[in-house]
Amino acid sequence: MTPKTRLIVFLFAALILSLLYLRTLRSLPQLDSPLDPYGTLINQVGTYERHVTEMVGAVNFDYRAIDTLGEELILFFSIGGCVMLLKEIQEHPNGGKQSGNKKDGSVRHDIPNPSDASRGFALLLVGPLVLFGFYIVTHGHLTPGGGFQGGVVIATAFLLVYVAGDFKTFKEITSSSFVEIAEAGALLFFLGVGFAGLAFSKAIFENVLPLGTTGKLFSGGMIPVLNVLTGLAVGTGLITLIYAFLEQTLAKEAGEK
Amino acid sequence: MNYIGYIVGFYIFLVGVYGIVRSKNFVHLILCLTVLQSSTYVILLQAGFRTHRVPPIWVNVPPGTPAVDPVMQALMLTDIVVEATVAALLLAIAMQLHKAACTLDPDELDALEG
Numbered sequence: 001m002t003p004k005t006r007l008i009v010f011l012f013a014a015l016i017l018s019l020l021y022l023r024t025l026r027s028l029p030q031l032d033s034p035l036d037p038y039g040t041l042i043n044q045v046g047t048y049e050r051h052v053t054e055m056v057g058a059v060n061f062d063y064r065a066i067d068t069l070g071e072e073l074i075l076f077f078s079i080g081g082c083v084m085l086l087k088e089i090q091e092h093p094n095g096g097k098q099s100g101n102k103k104d105g106s107v108r109h110d111i112p113n114p115s116d117a118s119r120g121f122a123l124l125l126v127g128p129l130v131l132f133g134f135y136i137v138t139h140g141h142l143t144p145g146g147g148f149q150g151g152v153v154i155a156t157a158f159l160l161v162y163v164a165g166d167f168k169t170f171k172e173i174t175s176s177s178f179v180e181i182a183e184a185g186a187l188l189f190f191l192g193v194g195f196a197g198l199a200f201s202k203a204i205f206e207n208v209l210p211l212g213t214t215g216k217l218f219s220g221g222m223i224p225v226l227n228v229l230t231g232l233a234v235g236t237g238l239i240t241l242i243y244a245f246l247e248q249t250l251a252k253e254a255g256e257k
Numbered sequence: 258m259n260y261i262g263y264i265v266g267f268y269i270f271l272v273g274v275y276g277i278v279r280s281k282n283f284v285h286l287i288l289c290l291t292v293l294q295s296s297t298y299v300i301l302l303q304a305g306f307r308t309h310r311v312p313p314i315w316v317n318v319p320p321g322t323p324a325v326d327p328v329m330q331a332l333m334l335t336d337i338v339v340e341a342t343v344a345a346l347l348l349a350i351a352m353q354l355h356k357a358a359c360t361l362d363p364d365e366l367d368a369l370e371g
Contacts, residue, residue, distance in 0.1 A: 003279070003364065007278060007279065010275065010278045014271055014275075018267070018271075021267055028263060028304060030259060031259050031306065032307065032308065035323075035325075036328070039305070039326035042313075042327055043320070043327065046313075047320040048320070053314060054314050055313035055315075055324070056313060056327045056330045056334070059327050059328055059331040060331045060334060067335065068335075071338050074339060074342055075341075075342055078342035078343075078345060078346050079342070079345070081349070082345050082346055082349040085349040085352070086352065088353075089353060142316065215316075241345055
């Protein structure tokens with residue numbers, strides 16, 4: 001199919017889709033219609049049942065925790081798949097010919113060094129970002145945030161170490177055994193919390209931890225526990241992923257693609 | 258304007274698909290896919306939003322006040338994680354493709370060799 005044919009087919013399909021979409025706009029939820037029953041119910045009883053103030057976190061990690069388990073598994077397995085795909089490139093570049101991989105972590109000499117401004121800024125931001133990431137993860141049941149968002153912030157904080165030009169420290173951080181153990185262990189404990197619900201209360205992901213008072217940091221039963229576990233798993237997983245991609249630029253000799 | 262979220266979401270969707278159709282580079286195609294997935298967030302958010310309501314966070318607000326839908330926002334969180342993982346896997350496959358075929362142009366990669 002030539003590019004021109006593809007464009008004509010796309011324009012035709014876009015026209016038909018637009019007409020159908022404009023026709024069904026009126027039956028989509030409007031701005032003044034009442035909320036769906038599930039949303040209304042969670043808004044009304046969520047604070048009394050689970051002692052948390054953030055309903056989105058309660059939906060993600062308590063009422064629909066089994067969907068979050070599926071999401072967590074998606075992340076875990078896709079990161080594993082990416083690392084597997086990229087390791088194969090690194091080990092067999094250009095059909096098996098062993099290139100002189102620079103194992104000491106030095107950068108290719110055709111990549112310019114980061115400027116002093118970006119280096120200073122990145123180093124200044126690493127500490128506050130780690131703290132901020134922990135705050136977002138642990139307060140996921142009180143204010144907007146949670147495990148996924150805080151995990152990404154923590155991974156970005158460690159990526160800033162690479163941006164500052166210090167690949168050696170970045171390599172040490174991501175190759176340490178703590179990252180691997182944390183990623184797998186967090187997923188295992190996530191499953192453990194779910195099956196603890198099965199063991200005690202006869203329903204998976206049922207709350208078995210004490211609920212506490214609304215508004216305090218230790219409240220909500222298993223919601224802050226799942227938040228911390230998810231933050232750990234997402235943060236370490238993303239660091240592994242970023243390292244797998246960055247290793248491509250650093251292990252090959254210059255001029256070899 | 259009552260339908261602004263729906264119209265904007267649909268426009269972003271069309272822009273994303275147009276980028277995929279006219280793309281000459283696989284990395285550009287993957288980023289257009291990301292743009293396309295963002296349009297679903299806009300549409301989901303508009304579907305969960307009601308005017309003159311507070312967010313579903315009861316920090317200083319009594320829990321009986323009318324609020325927007327928290328289930329839609331929870332769906333969006335799942336969606337964002339899926340988008341990130343799909344983009345990561347596709348980029349890894351693009352690197353494999355470049356190693357195997359030495360080109361990233363979709364128009365030149367239409368031969369299935371046995």
